[in-house]
Amino acid sequence: MSNTLTDRSFWRNYWESKTGLAFPVNRNYLFHSLLSDIIKRFNPNSAIELGGFPGYYAIFLKKHFNITSTLLDYFVHHQILEDVLKVNNLTGDDIQVIEADLFNYTTPTQYDMVLSCGLIEHFYDTKDIISRHVQLLKPGGVLFITLPNFKGINGWFQKRFDKENYMKHNIDSMNPKLLDSIAKDLGLKEVRTAYYGGFSIWLENKEQMSALVKIFFKLVWMAGKTLTKIFRFESKQLSPYIVLEARKQTL
Template identity: 60%
Template sequence: MRHGSIRVLFKQTNMSNLLTDRQFWVNYWESKTGLSVNIPADYLFHKELGSIISTQNVKTAIELGGFPGYYAVFLKKYFKLDVTLLDYFVHQPVTNALLKANGLSESDIHIIETDLFNHRELQKYDLVLSCGLIEHFNDTGDIIQRHIDFLKPGGTLLITLPNFRALNGWFQKSFDKDNYDKHNIGCMDPELLAGICRDQGLQVVQAKYFGHFSLWLENEQQKPAGLRMLKKSLWLAGKVLTKVFPFNSKQLSPYIILEAKKPV
């Protein structure tokens, strides 16, 4: 599930669209420690975000499903954007501690704690971002449309998600099936995502597998020692291989990235 950080989900009247529920995420976050980290300038996807912001004159951005707000903090800290974090579940003390750890104040980020599927007062933004959100819904077209609803004309949509069709997915399925089953594997297809955006009238800038290699386990320190050793061995082997032969691929890349623009 990890994708920079896990994204908390929203309720919907049609619960069959969800692969998790609110209690799952409450339990998940309560099990975590060390959430208030100093986010570095080279945070995951920093080059892609920097390019969008500099070339598209981005002033406003919203991170959907982003608690505790790592990307919202990143965008405020390094690009001084007017940033909003929207999520169904927000534990304010955690977000406040994250802001403080990054030299920001509580007023630096707008927070909307709401059910996305019933949220009607939609402000429009230059950049709409989610990282590790859409794969927790069965109806991929619907959740992407929820993103598009927030876009200004000429605005940019950036969606990233894990690639569980890669070796990392096999590892999750084999050794953490419960985690694997919380994901819609079918949506992990760049061409599918690009097609959904084109059908909604967006111009697709890129839709591809991203990153050379990575492997992870949720709550790794709670796993058996043998499994942790296996994970470390595979991680090291993959890193060596892709250091010598760096390339993005369906088989090894840990992420998928989708960037699209809404016509003016």
């Protein structure tokens, strides 16, 4: 059985169905505070974003911190990528792009930072996909992984209103304790896992939903945002993301 819950045709259809992909990646882009803190503490010179097409985080690191950035993905839509780079005042020379299957990819190159945002949950074997990140990490380098949390309200919306997309995710991987255990089993240190994001919900197919579903969605979104703005906290039920940060042992 294949380790992945998706394939190239899924990703081609997914990206070609999207609009508004070419936008400026600003300094306050999602996870900016966490990444800024990592950069302040560890001062990485090089980074690779895995499974990150269209490369928003590789662009973020290059554009705002001048970090030598690489994007590696199984599927790269080159016209979309060109448009995204252009609106960020970058060219193909600014970001190295590798279109390859991570499970068949070998290279002697290692990086100060290895990150992925929304990748590991598309694979059955969570430990194996995280180990692929670690292989690309320099000794002393920092690992940064985020994934959605579908075990709370956001997941209920996904399962109820977009079952097809929900089934493309390994729900068992969305467990901070599991991620902590895997990271430590792989020999990583300074491991930190946490829920993140306060509150948010989304549906990939929201525009195809009925007016009633859209109204319900909006009401829940507003209620959750108001609650967590007044009382900011992270939780399994409300937080939309899970974050893993760790460092590789030095030699």
